[in-house]
Amino acid sequence: MSKPRVSDLGMLVDLLAGVDTGRRVFGAVMHDYQRGPALKDAEVRTVEEDLGITLPDAFRVFVTTVGADGAGPYYGLLGITPTDEVHEDKPAPRPDRPFPWTKQSPYTEPCAPGGHRLDGTLVLADQGCGERSLLVVTGPAAGTVWTDHSSHEGPLVPEAADFLTWYRRWLDHAFMEWALKAMPMVVWSAALASPAGGAEIPAAVRALVRPLLAASKDAEAQLSLGYLELLDGADAAADAAFMAAADAVNLGLGLGHRVDTIEAQARLHLARACARFLRGDLDAALAEVDAGLALPKIWASTTHELRIARERLLRDVGRHEDALVELDEITAGSHFDPAPHHRLARIHLAAGDIAAAIRVLERGARYDNVLKRVSTLPERVEALFTPVIASLGAGEAADQLAAHAAQLRGGGVTKDANGRLWHNPHTSVGISGFGWHPDTGELKVYYREADTFEPVLLNDVSAEQWQQLISGEESVGQLVTQMTLDPAHAPPV
Incomplete structure (x- = not known):
């Protein structure tokens, strides 16, 4: 990793926010990639005087140019926040006294008389489960970042040499996490929409994640790298990455957090299907998808992705009845999204099957979380039926759907x-x-x-x-x- 520049960090956060639209990266749903306003130099001096400290140069530059809080590692930056004592029966640490450690320190290691083991620190971020990232502001270790396990009577552990390294490392990990989680569906979605077109992933993001993925020997990273190569039309490089993923699975490296090799094999079949599809070999793509679905006990999310691919492939090879059955299976499992229910209902209506359309929409309305929030049955009926009715215009189909929706709402x-x-x-x-x-x-x-x-x-x-x-x-x-x-x-x- 090159020496991070403060001027790059805000741009990289905005770039990540633009591609991580589903907020898949850990902590993103909390900070939403928003940055608090940068502080003025006078504001920083006032805080320093109040706390009796001098902020490390890297952190000072960051809070006065990029933002004082918000987007950042774990659940986000907390601003200039003095460290508190997690155990209520003990006195609080003071940021103006020297941090007493230069190497990992167990919880039981004694401090100098009158001192506190967390003296000389600010809290940068909440890691979750009681863990914290601390910035040392006073003492020989000033400027370094440490992980504090005090809530579980655990040690203080060095985390990074300085704030900018710590923050840039998070960005690299976040881009990597996004690529591992989102790349397959991003490429599949683009391919299913138009096999000739690539997904809208900025060139800067591609350039950033490619070396990160290539440096990992994990099967999931190699799969994502293969998808990225497919986007760029580098078929040979994609095949090589998929082969590397297969080798990683055979070696038991699994898929990072998905260590189940069966799951890894299913993801590999999905990746190969995408490659075959983009090259126009629909029968081979369908065979790969079927092989993935035949595996036992794969994740529900992977099954869903395989079924989406299968439904499209069945339509493209002319097996429309089979595609309709597959779409019904997909819709029956769509408990958090009304869109598949709308699509299937419209297909039934186009075929003149009003009763089937009503059945599909009512099934969706019965799913308590179909709107991705707590909702009442009338609200769900409105969300499921109204868009379809509005698209029909006047006529018997619209009248029957409206009458059934009224009955479901409670009348x-x-x-x-x-x-x-x-x-x-x-x-x-x-x-x-x-x-x-x-x-x-x-x-x-x-x-x-x-x-x-x-x-x-x-x-x-x-x-x-x-x-x-x-x-x-x-x-x-x-x-x-x-x-x-x-x-x-x-x-x-």
């Missing part, structure tokens, strides 16, 4: 074989349904069983009790007025 009732009238689920309290018998007027409340999600009769309650259960929602009386029922069949209100 409809169905009758079972025993004559009970059922309202749709109220998922926020785990209730799978309620209804009343039109002859007896009994109101029934059914709850979901956690394991089976089947309706289970729990008790008979009065309308007043039901209103308490759905506090904050429409009352039974309001619900009844929306239903096209004989009022004599409604429960008492």
Whole structure:
């Protein structure tokens, strides 16, 4: 790694933020690659006077040019923050007293009388699980960065020679982590959209990650390197990287954090399929995907990626019915994204199968996390049905979808074989349904069983009790007025 320059660091953070759109890099969801405003020299002098310290030159330049806090290692930079004592029964350290260590120090190693083992430090970042990165600001080790394991009565361990080295090392690791996690899907997505076109990965990012990947002998790194070579049209180099990945798997090097060699083999089949696809050999690509799916106990995410590739390949080789079955499997497993449900519903509508489209959209609306957040059934119905209805325009299909969506939102009732009238689920309290018998007027409340999600009769309650259960929602009386029922069949209100 070359000597880092402060002028490069902000640019590299912005470059990383631009490609890591899914915030896959550890800690990115917390700091979101945002940087706090840079401090003025006068502000820094005031802080130094208040704390009785002088900031190391590298850190001072960073906070006055790049930013005082935000994007950075682990969960992000904390700014100029004095170190505190993690154990409440002990006095706090002081940043103006010399840091007493020059090499790794166990928790039990004694300090000079009146001193603290964390004297002379600021907290740079929270590593998680109670660990911290500290910047030494006072004493012979000033300017160095250390890992503090004090919360678990662990040692102080040197982490980097200076702040800029520490920060640039994080950037290299972050770019590497992004490449390992995102490169396969980035290339596949670009290939599936247009086999002739490359993904939109800036040349500067490609130039940065290529040597990082090439230097690693890990199977996952070699796979990602192969994908990167495919982007640049370097078929021979891609094949060499894929072969190196296969050798790494055979040697038991696995996939870094994925040490399971079966999983590694599945990823390798996916990579080879991408190469075959880009070269126009669709049958060979499909054979690679099928070989990956045939492996036992591979990760759900890998299975999902293989199925996406398989569905596209089946369509391209003219096996449209098989492709539709595959897409239904993909959609059934899409618990966190409404887009696959929309796509499959539109395919069914194009074929004139309105009932199948309704089935797909309702299935998606029943997935509690399909909007990637806590949501109510009406919200999910809105998100699943409305975009498809809007794309249809006026007509029978739009009318049928709108009517079914209205019923799902809570305005409809169905009758079972025993004559009970059922309202749709109220998922926020785990209730799978309620209804009343039109002859007896009994109101029934059914709850979901956690394991089976089947309706289970729990008790008979009065309308007043039901209103308490759905506090904050429409009352039974309001619900009844929306239903096209004989009022004599409604429960008492």
